[in-house]
Amino acid sequence: MTKFIRRLQKIGSSILVSLPKEWIDANNLDKSSQVEIETGHDSISISANKETRPTKELVITYPLPKEENIVADITGAYLLGYDIIQINSKSILPGEDREKIRNSMRRLVGMEIVEEDASNINMQFLLDSTTLNPEKILKRMSSIALGMYEDVCNGLISNDKSNLQTLSNRDVEVNRQYFLLVRLIRSTLVDKKLANVFNLGNIDVLDYRVAANLLENAGDTIVELSDLIYNSSLSEDNLKKIHGIVQNFHIIAEKSIDAFTKPDRLLAIEAISLHKEFQEKLAKLRIILGNKKQIPIDFLDIVYRFERISKSWADVVDLVKPIYND
Structure with missing residues (x-):
């Protein structure tokens, strides 16, 4: 500039x-x-005064330098807002690399292979950015992650824990929405028209980027937690104690997302207070077993993961700007 x-x-x-x-x-x-x-x-x-946003195109020449990775290059181009990505090879593209390229498309919402031959692959982003909505994408990320959270909570008291093994597949969709949101908010930084469509200032764009990262991390932690619970040897009594504390967290999380997206400072203050109470209840779980000679490590690990998960939504609501008197 x-x-x-x-x-x-x-x-x-x-x-x-x-x-x-x-x-x-x-x-x-x-x-x-x-x-x-x-x-x-x-x-x-x-x-x-241009009616349409110019199309961003990128050509990736194959084969790549040894230090480069085709999946990382495609993902990076997607996140930078490129609409057309062309892979041009001087020879036939190896079948293994071609499969990696196809698999990478499954992670990138809106990006599709539109043309392909033995030595070329052309990809195009087929969605209209102006019809997308950062608020709805963030809410979808939160909704999917909270659905995973609910299943983890049920896994604490259910005899059938097989559903816990499927959560990593659902986390893939959280990651897909995360990549789409990052692409969108990066585009608003270089396209003021797009920023105006979403009514987002520079600080708002930054906050959405931070919030998206927090929810993506929450999804990853829920998957870790599901593995811990699936393989846990804790007694039913200890698992029920944890369940009694964590089962209604989704209400707090939903308030947090609503406060952030509206934005609503009074709702944020309410959510922050609820988060504090939730964290205090988790901390008391350790005290319950404090008089025993040895607290089961599984118990501490599971409680710690719940603390990390809840903090993700707590950090989102902390982004809501305070109200200052003029």
């Missing part, structure tokens, strides 16, 4: 400012062209 300094000029009753010639030439503008002007409290933005 290049910065220019201009002095305001008064002509008649109007205040005018000249635009940099370099910018005019780069956007093929002339004296009859229209531009878009967006104003903020202490800022103004001028952009070329």
